[in-house]
Amino acid sequence: MSSWQPSLAYPDPAIRILDPAFRGCIPALAAVERLFHGTRWGEGPVWFGDQRCLLWSDIPNDRILRWEEETGAVSVYRRGGHPNGNTRDREGRLITCEHSGRRVVRTEYDGRLTVLADSFAGKPLNAPNDVVVAPDGGIWFTDPAFAPESPYLGRHGPCQLPGSVYRIDPTTGRIACMADHLPGPNGLAFTPDGATLIVVASRAEPREFLAFPVLEGRLGPPRCLIRCAPGETPDGFRIDTAGRLWCGWGMGGEGRDGVRIFDPQGQPIGHIALPERCANLCFGGRHRNRLFMACGQSLYALYTDVQGCPFPPG
Numbered sequence: 001m002s003s004w005q006p007s008l009a010y011p012d013p014a015i016r017i018l019d020p021a022f023r024g025c026i027p028a029l030a031a032v033e034r035l036f037h038g039t040r041w042g043e044g045p046v047w048f049g050d051q052r053c054l055l056w057s058d059i060p061n062d063r064i065l066r067w068e069e070e071t072g073a074v075s076v077y078r079r080g081g082h083p084n085g086n087t088r089d090r091e092g093r094l095i096t097c098e099h100s101g102r103r104v105v106r107t108e109y110d111g112r113l114t115v116l117a118d119s120f121a122g123k124p125l126n127a128p129n130d131v132v133v134a135p136d137g138g139i140w141f142t143d144p145a146f147a148p149e150s151p152y153l154g155r156h157g158p159c160q161l162p163g164s165v166y167r168i169d170p171t172t173g174r175i176a177c178m179a180d181h182l183p184g185p186n187g188l189a190f191t192p193d194g195a196t197l198i199v200v201a202s203r204a205e206p207r208e209f210l211a212f213p214v215l216e217g218r219l220g221p222p223r224c225l226i227r228c229a230p231g232e233t234p235d236g237f238r239i240d241t242a243g244r245l246w247c248g249w250g251m252g253g254e255g256r257d258g259v260r261i262f263d264p265q266g267q268p269i270g271h272i273a274l275p276e277r278c279a280n281l282c283f284g285g286r287h288r289n290r291l292f293m294a295c296g297q298s299l300y301a302l303y304t305d306v307q308g309c310p311f312p313p314g
Helices: none
Strands: 015-017 035-036 043-046 053-058 064-068 073-080 083-088 093-097 102-106 113-117 131-133 141-142 163-168 173-177 186-188 196-199 208-216 223-227 235-238 244-248 258-262 269-275 280-284 290-295 300-302
Touching: 035 064, 043 093, 043 300, 053 083, 053 280, 053 290, 064 083, 083 131, 083 141, 093 131, 113 163, 131 186, 141 186, 163 186, 186 235, 186 244, 196 235, 244 290, 258 280, 258 290
Parallel strands: 043 083, 043 280, 235 280
Antiparallel strands: 015 269, 035 300, 043 053, 043 290, 053 064, 064 073, 083 093, 093 102, 102 113, 131 141, 141 163, 163 173, 186 196, 196 208, 208 223, 235 244, 244 258, 244 280, 258 269, 280 290, 290 300
16 A cells, blocks of 8 residues: 555546446546555544544554644544544534444543443443434434454454444433444434435445434434445445435455445445545535545545535534
8 A cells, every 4th residue: 555656647547437427526637645644444534624634533553643634744633442433513522433432422622521422221332333413413323233353443342232323312412222233333424404314234235225214303214225236345424415425435356445426316326446445434625525535544535526515414
């Protein structure tokens, strides 16, 4: 990976059009850039426009990193908890899923950590994975019941709860299980209207994107929006203002690592090829049109001609 070089050609051959619907999504004079190399498993990027920076997790190295837009400098934001997914709440505070902490925490303005969730029904959470904020301020997160991992990824102790999606009430702080016994719930995001929650079932065979209607604070029965081909591995994803899904992708054979883009009906329309699997991504920059892609060992970026959903959905 250290010898990776950006394309000098326009359009960048790493950007693949799988369907005419993808035309116009990427500027003709835009190319994939590598912003940083040196993580062991990058995850959970989140944009802080008020600080012109990106935070993202490096799970095995037990840290959150900070990339400065103006200078390109990268520093350690903080260590501990083996962080995974990140987002911001409606007050702009950082929300983080932690593996070894087996919890979801909020970073207060003064840097203190507030534990939002670490158990359900008297049992510890497994290893919270990804997190988003709904239009009403509710915090939704996935907690898959993966087999116990080595300390490399920060897991300690067996799973005691089924793979589930939880919601933290923004007013009371009460934790509610919204869907359980899911096969490896992983990435999740709301559609632009907030009416549907999409969740990656990363241990289904084949893997699936499940679309749950949001009904007065509950989730209705899901439908399969996307059924992946054998070997294809989706992870974290985000949704743009037109309802397209931009999905971390990989570990499915040569040429499949990177980002796969789907239309709102779940049809693949584009692919951004990267030399390593993309675990998660987000939109950022002044116009929410820069795609930041956290991969195993590197952080990449690409300017687009679309906008990510405005905060807070997705």
